[in-house]
Amino acid sequence: MPEQLDKVEVLVVGSGWAGGIVSAEMAKEGYDVVCLERGEEKSVEDYMHVKDELRFTSRHEMMQDLSSETVTSRHKRNITALPVRMQDDMNVGNDVGGGSVHWSGVTFRFLPYDFEIHTQTVDRYGEEKIPEGMTIQDWGISYEELEPYYDRFEKTAGISGEPNPLGPDRSDDYPNPPMVETPNIRLFRDAAENLGNHTYMLPAANSTTNYENPDGQNVAQCQYCAFCSAYGCDYGAKGDPIVTVLATAEETGNFELRAKSNVRRVNYDGEKATGVIYEDATTGIEYEQPADVVVLGAFTFTNTRLLLLSEIGTPYNPDTVEGVIGKNFTGHFLSKYGAVAFFNDRKFNLHMGAGALGAGFDDYAGDYIDHTDLDFLHGGEVEIRQYGDGPIDNNAVPEGTPNWGQEFKEKSLYYTNRNLRVHFQVGTLPWSFNYLDLDPTYKDQYGDPLLRVTNEYTDQDRNLMSYGVEVCREVAEEMGADIVDAEEISEEFDNTFTGGHYAGGVIMGDDPETSAVNNYLQMWDAENLFVVGASAFPHFGNYNPTGTVGALAYRAAEGIEEYLNNGGGQLVSSKNSTQKA
Ligand SMILES: Cc1cc2nc3c(=O)[nH]c(=O)nc-3n(C[C@H](O)[C@H](O)[C@H](O)COP(=O)(O)OP(=O)(O)OC[C@H]3O[C@@H](n4cnc5c(N)ncnc54)[C@H](O)[C@@H]3O)c2cc1C
Ligand code: SF4
Secondary structure, eight states, X not given: OXXXXXXXXXXXXXXXXXXXXXXXXXXXXXXXXXXXXXXXXXXXGGGTTOOOHIIIIISOTTBOOTTTSXXXXXXXXXXXXXXXXXXXXXXXXXXXXXXXXXXXXXXXOOOHHHHTHHHHXXXXXXXXXXXXXXXXXXXXXXXXXXXXXXXXXXXXXXXXXXOOTTXXXXXXXXXXXXXXXXXXXXXXXXXXHHTXXXXXXXXXXXXXXXXXXXXXXXXXXXXXXXXXXXXXXXXXXXXXXXXXXXXXXXHHTOEEEEOSEEEEEEEEOSSSEEEEEEEETTTOOEEEEEEEEEXXXXXXXXXXXXXXXXXXXXXXXXXXXXXXXXEEEEEOGGGXXXXXXXXXXXXXXXXXXXXXXXXXXXXXXXXXXXOTTSSSOOOEEEEEEOOOOOTTTOOOOOTTOOSSHHHHHHHHHHTTTXXXXXXEEEOBOOBTTOEEEEXXXXXOTTSOEEEEEEOOOOHHHHHHHHHHHHHHHHHHHHTTOSEEEEOOOOSSOOOXXXXXXXXXESOBOSOTTTOSBOXXXXXXXXXXEEEOSGGGXXXXXXXXXXXXXXXXHHXXXXXXXXXXXXXXXXXXXXXXXXXXX
C-alpha cells in the first residue's frame, strides 16, 4: 500500500515550461502547490563547466535514460513495434526543467490558420481537398484568443526578436532586440530576399540583454558560447524554467518541488482525479498524493501514457476513429531535411553560435501559398541556424565523398567552416492511423506497459517535404555556393525521436467526441484534471512548439484559478465536431 500524504490544492507533474508556468501562476495566487519531477534537482550552478561535446551532444547526458523507460515504435500498424533504446534516436528531457532547459530556444507562434485549419481549408478549397484518413480539426480556440498568452510567455522567457513581415498580429514587440546578424545569416537573408522572400531574425530565448522579466527574475545576456542546444546554460542566459518560473514559484513560499519523484498513476473516482501515485526514486517508497486539482505537464509521451495507464478518458481506436486518448500523434520528423551549401573560397566562423541564432522566412508557411493545384496541405518555414558547430558532431562533406579515409578527412577539414545548411520546417498533419497506445509486449522498470508509437509517412508528408527541399536548394544556389546538395527524403518513418517536437495524444477541441481537453486544457472526462503541453496540439504547425506550449500553459493556469475560485465545473461548454466524418 502506498504511504498516504496530506492533500494539497494543486499537484503538478513535470517541471518543464508547462508544469513550471502552472506552478508559478498558482503559487503566486496563494495556492499550495506541489510539483513532482522524476529527474534530479538542478540549478544554474550544475551547468558550470559543462562545455563538453562528447558528454552532452554525443552521449546525451541531459536526456532520459532509455534503459528504464522509453517508447516502442513502428512505421506501420501491421508490424511489431520495438523499444527505442539508442540515445541518438530519442531526446526527451529528464531532470528539473525537463527539455525546456536543453532546448535551443527558438520561440515561435503558430499561425491563425493553424487554430482554424479545418474550417479555413474547407472554406478555401472545399471538403474534398482533405484526403481520406486525414483527421485535421479546429483547436477550439482562435489565434486572437491565444495572443495575450503568447505575449505573456515571450515576456517571461525574455524573447529576443524582430518583426516578422508575414507574422500574425501582435499586441506588443518582443521584449528584447534580435540576436546578432552574422555574415552567413546576412548572406542567407540577401539571397532569400533577392528571390522575393521576407526574412527576419528568429525569435530567440537566448537573451540579448540583461533582462528582468515581469516576475522580477533575471535572464543574463547570451555569450554566443555555442554549447546551447542539448546543454543547460551556465550563464543563466537562456530563458528556461530554472531561471524564470521555478524561481518565481519558489519565492512565493507556497511551492514545493519534489525531485526524483516518478509518477505512475493518476487516481480517478470516475468523475474526478483524486491525486497521484508516485515512487520516490531515491528510497523506492511509494506515495499517494491527494490533490484538489491535478495538472499533467510531463511532455507528450508521459501525459498520454499516464492517462492510458490510469484508464481516464476513452482510448483512441484507429479502426473506428472513435475515442480520444492517443489520437492525432504528430511530430516534426521530416523537418530535418533541406539543402547544404558548400563554398570553396568563402569561410564563416561556424564554431560560435547559440541555439536560436538564425534567420528565416515564412513565404511558404501554413496556407500562404495557394494549394489548389498542389498535392499537399500546409507548408513550411525556411531557415538557417548558427548553433555553434562542435568538432565531433559536425563533419559536413559534399555528396559522393567516402565516409572514411584520407579523402573524408581532407574534405571534412576543408569544409568545416565552409558549409551552410538551409532547412524547411514542415507542418505535420494527423492521420487516423497515426496514434499512441499501450504496447502489448514491452514494459518499463515497474512492469507497466510502455507507450507505443505508430507513425506512418504519407504522400502528404513526402510531397510537402520535397517541395520544401527545392525551395532550400534555390536559396542555397542564390547564396553563391559552389556545391549544393539537396537532401534525400527517407520513404518511411525511421523510428527516431530527436529534437523534442512531438505532439498529440491528449488533443484540444470543442467537442468531447473528438478531443480530450477543452481550450483551458481541462479534461472533458475529469473536470479537475488539466493536461498541459504539446500533447494538446491537434496537429503540428510548421514552427517549433514551445511558444505555443507556453501560451497554452498560461491559459490553463487561468482556467485552473477560475475553476478553484468558482467551485469547480467545466469551464467551456462543448460544441459540435469540426472534424471530417
Ligand atoms: C535538443 C532539443 C532542442 C529543442 N529546441 C527547441 C526550440 O528551439 N524551440 C522549441 O520551441 N522547442 C524546442 N525543443 C522542444 C522543447 O524542449 C519542448 O517543446 C518543451 O521543453 C516542452 O515543455 P514541457 O514542459 O511540455 O516538457 P518538458 O520540458 O520535457 O518537461 C516535462 C517534465 O516532466 C518530467 N516527467 C516526465 N514523466 C514524468 C513522470 N512520470 N513523473 C514525474 N515527472 C515526469 C520530465 O522529467 C520533464 O522534466 C527542443 C527539444 C530538444 C530535445
Ligand atoms: S549560447 Fe547563450 S543562451 Fe546558449 S548556452 Fe551559451 S550563453 Fe547560454
